Amino acid sequence: MTQAPQAAPLPFDNLEEAIRAVRGRGMRLSTARRLVLEALFAAPGPVSAPQLSQALAIDTTSVYRNLELLERHGLVRHVHLGHGAGLWVLAGRQEHEYLYCEQCAKVTAVAVEELDPIREEIRQRFGYQARFTHFAIVGLCEQCAAPHGAGERGRRPAGRAPS
Amino acid sequence: MTQAPQAAPLPFDNLEEAIRAVRGRGMRLSTARRLVLEALFAAPGPVSAPQLSQALAIDTTSVYRNLELLERHGLVRHVHLGHGAGLWVLAGRQEHEYLYCEQCAKVTAVAVEELDPIREEIRQRFGYQARFTHFAIVGLCEQCAAPHGAGERGRRPAGRAPS
DNA sequence: CTTGGTGCAAAACGTTTGCAATGGG
């Protein structure tokens, strides 16, 4: 996960296409690699390498090597929502960027185009071409930002909340 | 550095005021603590705990404990520019948020107010009250974003460039 | 003198590397 700024994402919609892309790029379709891809397709959101390793009963090393290789080939990418392990997602179609609530750990995925206006404003003001695919936008969600409303007031996170 | 969403920053301008704040909050002014504060005042930008530890010849453990304590009391905070160690800065006055170029590792610090328009747009569109104090805004700086210009074309980072 | 702070040792955690064995094409 050393560094992986941008690898042009390969377009694919489903497992079969992803597998075709794997083969087409000269990678072998090992059991571990197929399982990792399947798991990522099945996952409801970003998953960590240790999670994958445990869930699939594949050595962590192998999971990392697969994710890194697939990332180099633009099939997956990783994201940081807060502290803790990096989280991995497919990089094929429907690219997402994430908003992360540091209080209740809520994660909101939005299509990249939805953030383009923000990106454009940042570019105009500061000259940077921003990318929220590596670091999520961290802050407070609507409920948690509401000063004293009835919403999530004071609620503790459901899962762990890496700040 | 477990988690530290927001601790109301104590306002202070210089070392003396910071020291007064330390004492006022019931913390002792140990040698290590004073050195860490001095180093942060002297630093031109965010610094990692291992860096501080080495530069000041203070045990890493002690540096971490001091930073964490000072963070809990709103005197310092930490930021992630990319991969690698968390980086620490004073949290007193002139708060900054950071833009980080993932290609040339350039860091641009901007006053929080300068990002308020961006924050406002994010709030309106997605309901999140964003905070770029924990994760920098990562992307490409003007030079590196320029497709084939004469600027930083192909230049490798000066220091390490954690993506 | 009290107790908060220190250094040292050791561990936790996520991640990377070296190497011999294995299985995919």
Place this chain on the structure above:
DNA sequence: CCCATTGCAAACGTTTTGCACCAAG
């Protein structure tokens, strides 16, 4: 058959924890 890929062991860099000693107030 060959070599990409695997598992295991071991290292890595950052951060945390336990504990006996020390020093700030």
